[in-house]
Amino acid sequence: MLILTGAALVLVAFYDFLRTTISLSGTGFLSRAIADGLWRLGSKSTLVLERTTGLSIRGLLGPVILLAVAGTWVLIHLCGYALILRGGLSLVQAETGEPATWVQTVAFAGSTLSTLGASTVQVTGGWWDILSMVAAMNGMILLTLAVSFLLNILQTTTNARTFASRFHAVKASVPDGDMSKQLEGLGSDLTSVVVMLTASPLPRFFVPSDPTMDFPNAIVELCDLTRNGTLEKTSEIVAAIRLLGRHLGTTPDEDEVAAARKWALRHTIPRKNRR
Template identity: 30%
Template sequence: MQPLFLLAGLVVLAAVIIDLLWTTLWVDGGSGPLSGRLTTGVWHGLRRATGDHPRALSLAGPIILALTLAMWIGLIWLGWTLLFAGGTAALVDSQTGDPATWAGRLYYVAYTMFTSGNGDYTPTSSVWELVSSFTTATGMAFVTLGVSYVLSVLGAVSEKRAFASDVTGLGERSEAFVRTSWTGGAAAADSEIDSRRPDGGRASEAQNPFSGLDLPLESLASQLSLLAEQHKSYPILHYYHSDQAAQASAVAVPILDDSLTLFRHGIPDEEQPNPTLIEDARTSVHRYLETLDTAFIDPAAEEPPAPELERLREEGIPTVSDEEFDAALEELSERRRKLLGVVRADAWEWPPAK
């Protein structure tokens, strides 16, 4: 018996199985201890090596995903090999009867993990036959689980980029997003007619100058809520970098949140869009920000640039005073520093996208 090899094999197997189950099945757990360190190490290494070149960083996600899967398979393979090395002649050559060498053990574990057939080596006792059965079970089960995880991540990447495209399609900065949503004079004329009604009531929802925003905003909030849950389940999504800012969720989320800030705090109450939809969308952003800890993304030390109300006034959009808006931004300091941290962690600059 070789106790040291037995212990090493058990430790390696325990570590990789915990990491694999942690990463793939524990929705609120984020990345496992091993895969999390691999992810951040590869990401920071690529950033230093490439100087934040967008095209090079777009390879980070596929590289990390491939290395994670390879790490899981490799460590399971190594763990079982060490375990078989711990036994006295646990495996023998089926033709010569000689004890298996290290190459023989690696070969035996490989075909036992991925097939259920017999090869050139056989276990020497019922105990090692049972160990071989566990080798086959873990190989097939965990490799299948790992591949399923990869496919789920790739599907989430497509949804992530679709969300970003939907946001930036309305505006590549928050002021442009608000200006695109403004229906302007037509709604203002309807509001004037409404103000002459005998009841003197407020304009109906149909006459609100931002009423056309309701459906897109509801859709974006729903997409972002799903994206937040996916980032919680698959923290590697934070490292799937797009080489185009218009398809980068790290750019799109700040644009959306600053737009919501303008709607909520920069526009007078009587002109604001549906407040329920605004709060729902802000809640979705909050859920997204809650996923940053699982990806080891920290808030920036300073606040990002504030949206410019003057850009809205140029389009005839009514706004509150600069002082009132600045006071509201002060209360959102921590939230906006987190968003700036997201932007910088993905190697982008604060919107407008460049």
């Protein structure tokens, strides 16, 4: 039972990890549940703190959620391999030959996953030796892809904030009636950001302290401009908004612009006057 339970944990965590990092089609069910749950808690806590103390934790939400998701992957892998190793006489103490304790087993599993290989216990040979090799390869994949994944998230967040800043600059510099032609030049930039968000939606949780860099807020305003006819329905920027609604909206049969607006509102924390 220990071996089967541990193997199931490893497979679930590794699937969720690969689904989130390299599938280019969203997040795994485990990562999504953790991220959405922490976002709901964090956004509510942010509003309460800002209203009562004036303290803002907006900038912490994204990093905390990202670390929680990555930490969950590592923790589940660690528990899984520890359970598998405890399923038989897999480890003995190097000096005495006595069976390893739970603490030593967890330490060995962590050392193997981290590819350090330093431990006070050793495998008893055979299939346990192969298991330690598999765990080391698993850990190497986790570390390598996690770093690349983090860099992609930061790049997507930067591009989204750049687009939001450019949108607000255009909005501030031209009258509403002339905005359509000016914003059309941002269509390719928005399409690029939407495609990157479709591949990995986690950057949506990074909330800037400066409202002019708030991407979801910019999407809400663009959707309003589309609905009131300011933006031409055949323009590239409207096509990008529809793309966002089609792939990130929760109801496929809903109007794509309305779906994009709802997505943006779910990831916008209201900015109210502080006491």
